Amino acid sequence: MKIVVCIKQVPDTKNGVVFNPDGTLNRGAMDKVMNPDDKAGLEVALQIKEKTGAEITVVSMGIPDADTVIREAFAMGADKGVLITDRVLGGADTWATSSTIAAGIRNLDYDLIITGRQAIDGDTAQVGPQIAEHLGIPVISYAANVEVEGDYVKVDRQYDDRMHKLKVKMPCLVTALSETTTPRYMTPGGIFDAYDEKEVTVWGRADLKDLDDANIGLAGSPTKIAKASDKVRKGAGEKVNLDPTASVSYIMDKLTEKHVI
Numbered sequence: 432m433k434i435v436v437c438i439k440q441v442p443d444t445k446n447g448v449v450f451n452p453d454g455t456l457n458r459g460a461m462d463k464v465m466n467p468d469d470k471a472g473l474e475v476a477l478q479i480k481e482k483t484g485a486e487i488t489v490v491s492m493g494i495p496d497a498d499t500v501i502r503e504a505f506a507m508g509a510d511k512g513v514l515i516t517d518r519v520l521g522g523a524d525t526w527a528t529s530s531t532i533a534a535g536i537r538n539l540d541y542d543l544i545i546t547g548r549q550a551i552d553g554d555t556a557q558v559g560p561q562i563a564e565h566l567g568i569p570v571i572s573y574a575a576n577v578e579v580e581g582d583y584v585k586v587d588r589q590y591d592d593r594m595h596k597l598k599v600k601m602p603c604l605v606t607a608l609s610e611t612t613t614p615r616y617m618t619p620g621g622i623f624d625a626y627d628e629k630e631v632t633v634w635g636r637a638d639l640k641d642l643d644d645a646n647i648g649l650a651g652s653p654t655k656i657a658k659a660s661d662k663v664r665k666g667a668g669e670k671v672n673l674d675p676t677a678s679v680s681y682i683m684d685k686l687t688e689k690h691v692i
């Protein structure tokens with residue numbers, strides 16, 4: 432069995448987000464980490480590997496620095512890694528990103544593709560389902576549990592208020608939630624091997640067949656981010672000190688005034 436896990440290197444938002452004056456993300460001013468949903472997706476793949484002997488290839492599209500997240504994946508237990516990097520691919524929106532990653536995956540054998548539900552920087556949750564669409568395979572999103580049974584993948588799909596149990600024939604794509612599972616730590620031996628023994632395969636534009644230049648990079652991105660900024664915090668709210676009966680009518684008047692009721 433062959434599993435492809437898509438991994439994005441993202442700015443670490445634990446200590447807040449740093450913006451440039453023009454509203455774009457100042458990636459250089461922030462540490463970079465493996466996207467949390469992707470780390471959980473990799474852990475899902477590693478657990479399947481333990482049961483089935485599957486081979487795991489991680490794929491990342493990004494700047495050459497994204498080599499680091501691929502080596503982190505090696506140190507966790509991934510077998511192979513592909514970095515898709517080329518200046519002409521920069522500035523991609525989700526359409527161009529998914530078109531490019533799908534073209535890369537077409538170069539690989541796969542039964543199961545795992546992506547994260549969403550990346551913590553772009554936050555769109557579009558890339559996984561879009562890759563499936565480009566490849567013409569089914570997708571199950573919001574996977575809280577993933578098991579392999581013969582040629583099928585069984586997934587518990589998590590919603591806010593309910594769960595779906597789904598079974599789909601491979602090849603298929605699953606998007607994993609960071610809550611799905613706790614990722615393992617890198618092992619010391621794995622870290623040495625990741626840098627001394629393993630090679631990251633690097634693909635540029637020329638290595639990606641079946642990909643239209645109209646669908647790559649900034650020029651091939653229909654979505655432009657006009658501005659990004661921190662959310663403006665709401666005020667402290669209004670405090671009143673009334674008896675219970677007067678409180679009810681006060682609240683009802685406010686709701687009516689705001690056309691809530």
Ligand SMILES: Cc1cc2nc3c(=O)[nH]c(=O)nc-3n(C[C@H](O)[C@H](O)[C@H](O)COP(=O)(O)OP(=O)(O)OC[C@H]3O[C@@H](n4cnc5c(N)ncnc54)[C@H](O)[C@@H]3O)c2cc1C
Binds near residue numbers: 466469532548
């Ligand atoms: C603040 C902000 C807002 C944005 N809003 C939009 C928008 O509304 N529309 C739009 O088209 N673009 C938007 N973008 C651009 C978007 O971030 C990029 O297109 C990005 O390459 C992929 O989208 P995402 O981060 O939302 O990924 P998501 O769709 O949230 O990612 C889902 C999963 O896809 C996989 N994946 C995504 N990117 C990669 C990668 N480079 N390599 C490997 N795996 C990957 C990962 O497994 C990830 O968990 C925005 C960017 C920023 C910084």
